[in-house]
Amino acid sequence: MPWRGTQTVLVILMGLFLASCIAMASGFSTPLYAFGLGLTPLSAGFAAMICFIGFIVTRYAALQFRDERDSSKFWRRLVATIGAILLTAIADHFLLFWLGWVSVSLTLHRLLVFYPERPRALLAAHKKFIFARIAETLLAVTLVSLYLVYDIHAISQLPQISDPSVSNWLAFLLVTVAAMKCAQLPVHGWLLQVVEAPTPVSALLHAGIINLGGYLLLQFAPLLTPAEGARWLLAIVAGLSMLVAASVTMTRISVKVRLAWSTVAQMALMLVEISLGFYALAALHLLAHSCYKAYSFLSAGSVVEQGERQQFAQLTLPRVKGLLLASVLALALVVLAAWLFGAQLYFAPWLAVGMALALWLASEIDYFGRRHSLRTALIAAFWLALYVAGAWIFTLLLPAPYSGHYLLGIDLWVCLVLLGIAAVYLWLLYRPRRALGHRLFIALNAGLYLDEWATRFSLRLWPLRLPSTTPRKGDRA
Numbered sequence: 001m002p003w004r005g006t007q008t009v010l011v012i013l014m015g016l017f018l019a020s021c022i023a024m025a026s027g028f029s030t031p032l033y034a035f036g037l038g039l040t041p042l043s044a045g046f047a048a049m050i051c052f053i054g055f056i057v058t059r060y061a062a063l064q065f066r067d068e069r070d071s072s073k074f075w076r077r078l079v080a081t082i083g084a085i086l087l088t089a090i091a092d093h094f095l096l097f098w099l100g101w102v103s104v105s106l107t108l109h110r111l112l113v114f115y116p117e118r119p120r121a122l123l124a125a126h127k128k129f130i131f132a133r134i135a136e137t138l139l140a141v142t143l144v145s146l147y148l149v150y151d152i153h154a155i156s157q158l159p160q161i162s163d164p165s166v167s168n169w170l171a172f173l174l175v176t177v178a179a180m181k182c183a184q185l186p187v188h189g190w191l192l193q194v195v196e197a198p199t200p201v202s203a204l205l206h207a208g209i210i211n212l213g214g215y216l217l218l219q220f221a222p223l224l225t226p227a228e229g230a231r232w233l234l235a236i237v238a239g240l241s242m243l244v245a246a247s248v249t250m251t252r253i254s255v256k257v258r259l260a261w262s263t264v265a266q267m268a269l270m271l272v273e274i275s276l277g278f279y280a281l282a283a284l285h286l287l288a289h290s291c292y293k294a295y296s297f298l299s300a301g302s303v304v305e306q307g308e309r310q311q312f313a314q315l316t317l318p319r320v321k322g323l324l325l326a327s328v329l330a331l332a333l334v335v336l337a338a339w340l341f342g343a344q345l346y347f348a349p350w351l352a353v354g355m356a357l358a359l360w361l362a363s364e365i366d367y368f369g370r371r372h373s374l375r376t377a378l379i380a381a382f383w384l385a386l387y388v389a390g391a392w393i394f395t396l397l398l399p400a401p402y403s404g405h406y407l408l409g410i411d412l413w414v415c416l417v418l419l420g421i422a423a424v425y426l427w428l429l430y431r432p433r434r435a436l437g438h439r440l441f442i443a444l445n446a447g448l449y450l451d452e453w454a455t456r457f458s459l460r461l462w463p464l465r466l467p468s469t470t471p472r473k474g475d476r477a
Helices: 002-026 041-064 071-090 094-112 119-150 155-160 164-181 189-196 199-209 212-219 228-249 255-276 279-298 300-312 320-340 348-368 370-397 408-430 435-445 447-461
Strands: 032-034 037-039
Touching (some): 037 041, 041 071, 041 370, 094 199, 119 189, 119 447, 189 199, 199 255, 199 279, 228 408, 255 348, 320 348, 435 447
């Protein structure tokens, strides 16, 4: 059986990549470079994660497509996509990296149009195809410029660059490519519409492909680090994308569409972390989001059952008093963690963690009662410590270059975006029937009408003839 053989190969590769990552991080081995390929803690860890996601997705697809007439065609396309991602992950030569990057997009396109009779899937794949070609062209210009200006041809040679004035415009190109790959505004619409594709494709896309933009910036961190202008551009684009996407997610009913908007917001948060210079934190975010989003898409069918359980448990919105108490507890825990584990100068990451803890604590305190506040606080402290420990481990696995001096403007900008998300969230939850809340809900539910612009631009640039969905004359109704 091809499915079972593929799963066996992926498990073996995952073990090899994971062992290599641990050995290099522990000092028992050094990075390996041969035949245009390279194994570093970052590339080996990312490749091991892709093998794990691919193993889960192929197991799911083997069951879903066992009675499909074209199951062998789907298997070939899926294996080709996973192989292209692995090639991109471990490529060290510029040419191999670019070929792997292009191959991922082309093989994914064949998966997205697996059901050619679905017009929405074809339109989404068409838009994605256009944006992917633009991003690949910009990436090719960047890599060729690196070769001509610095006389380097491998990613491992990037630390040799020491002229920030020349590398700044190249970093701008890299940021543009990463933003387009991560489906940031305003080229995000295709990601929301490719939910028409089979569920395994959505899981692989959201868990292993969409985050290639973040992986690109992590690989090229020596080029991005001294380019403050490019980091500002990344922070602004990703910050606005995070604000809009996180707000829109609160208004959507469709499970898959809500997950797609969540992916846009999560990718934006990862890019914001990179703009701040927290490369290890971004790598941890990439891993956690990949595993979570693969599980979310593959278990999307059980959301109705989960909703019924919540309704049976009579879960309601936390009261304002409980929310205030939770905010105080979260602030105390975050300040304690920052003091114990050595706080970094930036405030935005700690604010994001504190907001997430406050919302979780509010729901727990409201459900279990204030007399269990100590128990809830201890559980929150455990998760916070686990998060800090994970960030510390990734710092050892991924020694990042020095991110330059403190960029107060980016820090304040990200804090304002996070506070804006919290304000929209609380207003929609607690004041939904007010006039402002009603108008805000309608606008956000439509995605602020941003995708319409991208759709018109795509069809004007490259027209597409969609199959007719209306019955032909003489057909039965």
